Amino acid sequence: MKTYIFLFLFCSYFSAYSQDFNDIDLKEIPQEIENINAAILKEPNGDNYYLRGYYYYQIKNYPKAIADYDKAISLNPNNYKFYYSKGNTNIKLKEYKQAIDCYTKCIALNNNLQKVYFNRAYSKTMINDAKGAIDDYSKSISINPKYLQAYQNRGIIKQKLNLHKEAIQDFDKVIEINPKFVEAYQNRAISKALVNINAKSDFDQVVGLSPEDPEAYYNRAIYFINFKIKGDYCSDLKKAVSLHFDPSIELLAKYCKK
Known part of the structure; x- marks a missing residue:
């Protein structure tokens, strides 16, 4: 009798990169940009x-955001926040190598920011640098041992x-931090199964936490x-x-004919 091996469906999506946001009404941004334009005429400094x-980033005008971050960097090349924000914008543009370069410069100025290592790891993942990504997630975890998303990724x-x-x-570790994080149970179950560790309780937990997920x-x-x-x-299978x-x-047709 022929044996069939069917593939698991992995929960293989990555937690999104880390961003910093202040509460702001998007409707107010055009006026805020006008105000900053006036401020730049008086004080054309890096902060302005x-x-x-930042406002251009919020309204998804990423090229203009990059241009302003570049200008800010040219005026004050020692502010790590400028490189961090430019890196985040590069990710939005799917320019991952440029993002990595920005985060590397940010780290050179401040090497104790978990989110910067996390974002650089995410960017390295996007260019298939698995070892580099693992190293950066590990560094992020060393700064914050409870960084759930870093363990998950x-x-x-x-x-x-x-x-x-x-x-x-x-x-x-993900489950220790958040016992209801269903994707961790799913992925742990699959990894357990593939190394011949009993995984039934994890698969059961996934069903219990996500009863409407086929x-x-x-x-x-x-x-x-x-x-x-x-x-x-x-x-x-019938439920799915x-x-x-x-x-x-x-x-269902093959294995459950009765």
Whole structure:
């Protein structure tokens, strides 16, 4: 009898990069920009250009934001915040190498900011520098040992590198910090399964935390089928189908004919 191996659906998206925002009504920004324009005429200093760049960033005019951050840097090249904000804007433009350069300059001026290492790690991930990203997430964690998103992202990278035991340790930490973080249970379950550690309780936890997520039922069914674990995979597949998850239809027809 032919054996079929079906793939798990990984929760492989990364937590977004860290940003700093002040409460501001977007409707007020055009007037704020006019005010800053007047201020720049009187005092064309780095702080004023930086503030205008921040407002342009808020209204998603990223090229103008970059231009103002560049001007601010030219006037005051020792302000780490200018490089950090420019790096964030580069990420919005998907210019990840430029973002990395900005964060590196920021770190040279202030090497104790968890969010800068986190954002540089995120940018390195986007250019497939897995080792560099892991190193930066580790540095971010060393600054803030409770940085949940850094553990989660580092675990996902390790999982993709088939470093499942190390990934499990990161997902353990995420769950310790937030016991209801469903994606960590899902990814930990998959890594456990792939190194032959019993993962049923984690798959059960995912279903319990996300009862309307069809992928939770689908992945548990895959676990039962692939690893010949005793469990009601037919009920899981039926539930996934009822939640309109089409990949479950073929498996349901193949394994649950009665």
